[in-house]
Amino acid sequence: MRAIVFNTPGNYAVVERSPIPPGYGDVMVRVEAAGLCGTDFRINKGTSPAKFPVVLGHEFAGVIDEIGPGVKNFVVGDRVSVDPNIVDCAECAACRRGQPHLCDNLIALGVDIDGGFAQYCRVPSRQIYKLPGQMDIEEGAMVEPVSCCLHGLDLLDLRAGERVVIIGGGFIGLVLLQLCLEAGASRVILSDPSPVKRAVALELGAVEAVEPERLHSLTKAEFTDGADVVVEAVGRTETVEQALKLPRKGGRILIFGVAPKGAPVNFSPYDIFSRELSIIGSFINPFTFSRSIEIIASGRLKLKQLVTHRLSLDEIAAGLNPAPDMIKGMVLPQRAASERRR
Numbered sequence: 001m002r003a004i005v006f007n008t009p010g011n012y013a014v015v016e017r018s019p020i021p022p023g024y025g026d027v028m029v030r031v032e033a034a035g036l037c038g039t040d041f042r043i044n045k046g047t048s049p050a051k052f053p054v055v056l057g058h059e060f061a062g063v064i065d066e067i068g069p070g071v072k073n074f075v076v077g078d079r080v081s082v083d084p085n086i087v088d089c090a091e092c093a094a095c096r097r098g099q100p101h102l103c104d105n106l107i108a109l110g111v112d113i114d115g116g117f118a119q120y121c122r123v124p125s126r127q128i129y130k131l132p133g134q135m136d137i138e139e140g141a142m143v144e145p146v147s148c149c150l151h152g153l154d155l156l157d158l159r160a161g162e163r164v165v166i167i168g169g170g171f172i173g174l175v176l177l178q179l180c181l182e183a184g185a186s187r188v189i190l191s192d193p194s195p196v197k198r199a200v201a202l203e204l205g206a207v208e209a210v211e212p213e214r215l216h217s218l219t220k221a222e223f224t225d226g227a228d229v230v231v232e233a234v235g236r237t238e239t240v241e242q243a244l245k246l247p248r249k250g251g252r253i254l255i256f257g258v259a260p261k262g263a264p265v266n267f268s269p270y271d272i273f274s275r276e277l278s279i280i281g282s283f284i285n286p287f288t289f290s291r292s293i294e295i296i297a298s299g300r301l302k303l304k305q306l307v308t309h310r311l312s313l314d315e316i317a318a319g320l321n322p323a324p325d326m327i328k329g330m331v332l333p334q335r336a337a338s339e340r341r342r
Contacts, residue, residue, distance in 0.1 A: 002333070003118030004316055007053045009046030014313050019120045022068030027125050029080060033141040034116035035059035036311075036319045036329035038170070038235065038258060043111070044320050047260050051112045057331065058084035058109055060116025061131065061140030071125045079135075080128040081143040082116070083289045084109035101151075101286035116141075117313065119333045129289055132297045138330055139296050142303050144285065147292035149175045152256050152282035153183060156229055160184030163223050165215070165246050166206075168233035168257060169197035171306055171328040174204060176231055176256070178301050181205045185229075189222060191215040196325040204302060212242070219246050226251060235259045241266055244277070252278045312336060 001019050006012040022028045034057040042048035043056060050056070061081040064074055074080070086107050087100040094102035109115040109123065131140045149172060158164070164185045166173050169192030180188055181204075189208045190201040198209035210218050219227055226248035232240050235257030243253050244267050259265075272279070285292075295301060309329040311319050319329040 001119040002313055003055050003114070004057075004313055005053050006044070006050070006056055009044055012044070012316070014316075020122055022066055022071075022122050024068055024070045025125055026068040026122050027064050027071055027074060027080075027128060028066035028068075029060075029062040029082065029121050029123050029128070030065040031057075031060050031062040031116045031118060031121055031333045032137045033061055034331040034333065035141045035145065036322075036331060037145065038172075039111070041320060041322070042258065042260075048258070049111075054111070055114035055116075055118050055121075056110050057116030057118070057121075058111060059141050059144045060110075060121070061137050061143070062116075062121075064128075065120065068125075074125055074128065074130070079131040079133075079137065079140065081131055081140040081289075081293065082109065082121075082123055083127045083129065083147070083285070084111070084115060084144060085284050086124065086127060099286065101284045117316065117331055117333065119313075129293060131293065135293075135297050136304065138307060139303055141330065142328070143289060143292045143296060145172060146175055146296060146301065146303075147285035147288040148172075148282070149179055149256075150288040150291055150295075151285050152176065152231070152254055153179050154288070155280050155282050156231075156252060156254050158183045158185060158229060161186045162228035164188045164229045164231065165219055165227040165243075166190045166231045166233060167212070167215070167239050167243055168192060168231075169194060169201050169209065170233065172256065173197075173231070173233040174200060174306055174327065175301065175303070176233060177201060177204055177206055180229075180231075182295075182300060187222065189215070189219060189227075194324050197327060200306070200327065212239070215242065216245060223248070225249070228252070229254070231256055233257050237263045237265050244271070244279075247275070247277055249275045250277075251275075252280060254280050254282060256282050310335075
């Protein structure tokens with residue numbers, strides 16, 4: 001099979017290798033689609049950790065090609081999406097509190113062990129979910145990021161009629177925009193420097209989509225006392241600082257974007273105290289994968305139009321150095337380079 005092996009940050013190559021047969025409780029997935037994610041960009045730049053050498057790709061779906069001993073409820077030919085986050089612990093404090101996604105021993109396909117930027121991937125069967133027959137395989141590859149967005153929305157406890165600002169119009173920001181509207185947000189403003197992404201946000205229901213430098217004045221003009229909820233979906237210290245300035249008194253801020261580890265943010269503790277702001281972090285996707293499949297299958301989220309670039313394994317460089325207009329890049333491991341389509 002062919003796979004993209006990352007040896008160190010920025011050092012990767014497409015190689016031929018023999019797939020490791022599935023062991024007890026494993027299946028072999030023929031990968032049909034694997035989404036590019038900000039985590040992949042950060043690992044490639046060396047700003048997020050990974051266990052090298054490794055095949056990246058943690059958002060993927062495909063077809064079961066082989067089944068190992070002990071596997072129940074799945075057969076060869078099943079179309080499946082993969083939850084990459086593996087917990088084998090049950091002993092650390094977080095696991096015993098019922099928060100396995102915060103496990104001290106969490107590992108992830110496509111980060112710590114080989115993932116979906118390959119033609120085949122060995123996966124524990126407990127990490128796979130059957131896809132409904134009508135679901136497109138690329139939508140199946142987007143189940144994981146949508147499940148993370150659902151967890152963030154759960155933590156926000158968004159109430160019908162609330163006013164929302166989303167900072168960042170990438171794939172995650174545009175999915176959160178749709179989920180906020182589904183949850184009953186009355187008005188959503190989104191900011192992003194890309195005019196292409198702002199245009200998509202307006203198509204998806206944002207009441208306004210503006211450049212970042214206009215966001216503060218527009219929020220005050222539209223909401224007077226500030227937003228009820230602010231979502232930071234970029235992962236930069238300056239956008240986190242911006243997010244802290246936008247809520248009303250008693251408002252809530254969701255930190256969804258992944259800023260560089262250790263990067264400092266300037267804020268006034270007194271401001272947080274006196275305005276009684278709630279700052280919420282959101283990490284991965286505990287117990288939301290099945291719900292993600294259900295809402296995608298319902299057709300109520302527009303996901304396919306967010307896939308702006310489709311790449312073969314040989315064209316991965318274009319995905320890891322994305323153009324400003326890229327919303328979601330999709331790696332299609334079974335496709336030859338000559339078959340590339342936009």
